[in-house]
Amino acid sequence: MSKNILAFIVAILTATSCFAQLPHVAGGTIKRYDKFASKYITPRTVDVWLPENYDTTQQYAVLYMHDGQMLFDSTKTWNGLEWKVDETLTALQTKGQIRNTIVVATWNIPKYRFAEYFPEKALDNLPEKLRENLVNNELMDKPQADNYLLFLTQELKPFIDSTFSTYSDRENTFIAGSSMGGLISLYAICEYPEVFGGAACLSTHWPGSLRIQNATIPKAIVTYLEKKLPSPENHKIYFDYGTATLDAFYKPYQNMVNKLMKEKGYTRKNWVTKEFTGEGHSEAAWARRLHQPLLFLLSKQ
Numbered sequence: 001m002s003k004n005i006l007a008f009i010v011a012i013l014t015a016t017s018c019f020a021q022l023p024h025v026a027g028g029t030i031k032r033y034d035k036f037a038s039k040y041i042t043p044r045t046v047d048v049w050l051p052e053n054y055d056t057t058q059q060y061a062v063l064y065m066h067d068g069q070m071l072f073d074s075t076k077t078w079n080g081l082e083w084k085v086d087e088t089l090t091a092l093q094t095k096g097q098i099r100n101t102i103v104v105a106t107w108n109i110p111k112y113r114f115a116e117y118f119p120e121k122a123l124d125n126l127p128e129k130l131r132e133n134l135v136n137n138e139l140m141d142k143p144q145a146d147n148y149l150l151f152l153t154q155e156l157k158p159f160i161d162s163t164f165s166t167y168s169d170r171e172n173t174f175i176a177g178s179s180m181g182g183l184i185s186l187y188a189i190c191e192y193p194e195v196f197g198g199a200a201c202l203s204t205h206w207p208g209s210l211r212i213q214n215a216t217i218p219k220a221i222v223t224y225l226e227k228k229l230p231s232p233e234n235h236k237i238y239f240d241y242g243t244a245t246l247d248a249f250y251k252p253y254q255n256m257v258n259k260l261m262k263e264k265g266y267t268r269k270n271w272v273t274k275e276f277t278g279e280g281h282s283e284a285a286w287a288r289r290l291h292q293p294l295l296f297l298l299s300k301q
Contacts (some may be wrong), residue, residue, distance in 0.1 A: 023073035027052050027090030030072065038155050040147040041116065042109055045069070046156065048164065049086060049103040051093055056165045059172075061101040061298060064152060066117070066177035066184060068105030070283055081283035088290045098298035099172070104160055106152070114138045117180035118208055119187040120145035121228075125220035130212065138209055149188055153195050169197075170234065174297050176200035178286050179246075182239075183208065183221070189237065193230035200238040200293035202286050203246075206253035218253040225260055232266045238293040239272070242279030251275070272296055 022030050028051045035043040047068050054060075065071060065085070074082040085103055092098045108116070120143040123131050135141060152175075161168040175196050177185045182204030189199040208217035239257065241250040254273060261271050274292065279285040 021076060023047065023071075023076055025049065025072050025086040027086050029054070036156065036159075038151045040150045040155070041144060042112060044109055045107040047072070047105040047107070048160070049089075049105065050164070051100065051102065052090060054102070054165075058100060059165050059167045061099050061172035061174065062104060062157075062160060062164075062166050063101055063294075063298070064104045064106065064156075064173075064175045064188075066106060066108060066181035067113075068107040071103070071105050074283075077283070079283070082287065083283050083290060084287040085290065088287070088294060092291060092294055092298075096300075098294060099300050101298055102160075102164060102166065104156065106156065112140060112144060114180060115140045115142060115144040116148040117177075117184040118143060118145055119183055119190075119221055119224060121187075121191075122208075122217075122221045122224040125223040126216065130216060134209055134212065134217070137211060145184060145187060146191075148184065149191055152188065153192050157195070170194060171197045174198045174200070176202070176293065176297075178202040178283075179205040179281065186225075186237070189230055189235060190225065190228040193235060197234065198236040198238075198297040200297060202238075202240050202289075202293065203242060203281055204239060204250065204254070205246075206250055206257070213249075215253070218256065222256050222260060225257065229260070229264050232264065232270045236270045236297055237261070237266070238274075238296050240274040240276060240289065240293070242276045242281065242285055244278055245280035245282070247279065247281045247285075 022032055028049055031048040033046045036046045037043055070077050071083045071085040074080050089101060093100060118139060123143060135143060160166060173196055175185045175188045182201035185199045186201050189196040206218040208221060239254060241247050241254055258273050276289060
């Protein structure tokens with residue numbers, strides 16, 4: 001066996017071993033649920049972060065986050081980066097700047113990530129050939145976003161609310177993610193406005209594809225949003241983007257969405273879009289500004 005092949009095998013085994021271990025957190029604790037069963041999607045790991053001094057006599061808001069394996073511990077991620085969710089939430093809660101909150105971190109399965117995170121109903125607004133190209137090449141022949149949201153709302157949320165001391169109402173239920181995770185967070189609040197009171201969409205991947213580089217897919221998503229954006233009366237939505245690496249492509253599409261948000265009656269009270277000059281598309285960038293969407297969504301009422 002060559003040294004290169006052996007090194008590759010060792011790297012894979014090491015990564016697998018790291019993922020099997022609980023993340024080390026700077027504050028709070030992690031409860032892990034391996035192979036969380038679902039009739040809608042492939043079972044996957046779910047990590048639940050509980051803050052310091054979690055107390056069952058109190059109730060907590062719930063923040064659902066995608067790409068859960070990337071949130072807490074850089075020593076156990078594929079790229080050595082993390083969102084620093086535990087550090088940021090611990091600091092904000094210690095200072096009393098946000099309400100008491102737990103985080104439900106749902107892991108992605110890389111093979112199905114695009115299929116589960118692409119706003120499924122927006123496909124109806126695409127030309128037939130482009131839709132087939134997207135579905136066949138990036139969505140694994142079967143879009144899964146609607147099933148992924150059924151998993152979150154019909155299976156995972158009832159389990160969380162029955163297992164932990166939570167507020168189960170819309171006003172205390174939030175969802176957040178970045179890139180394709182930003183798209184599915186927005187799709188979630190549009191499809192289930194009675195469940196989610198707020199969404200944070202960081203570095204939203206409006207192109208919706210890594211192969212197709214034009215405005216057709218973003219326009220299809222905006223057309224979907226024209227019909228499905230939830231009421232600004234009882235929902236809050238956060239967007240942001242950087243100006244470097246992949247984020248450099250997002251501003252024109254984000255401006256399309258900003259225009260629509262204004263038309264739908266959103267104001268700075270319930271919607272914000274922020275540009276971060278020089279920031280790129282990475283967990284390190286999202287960690288540096290995570291406090292901003294958390295303060296926007298989770299501020300004490």
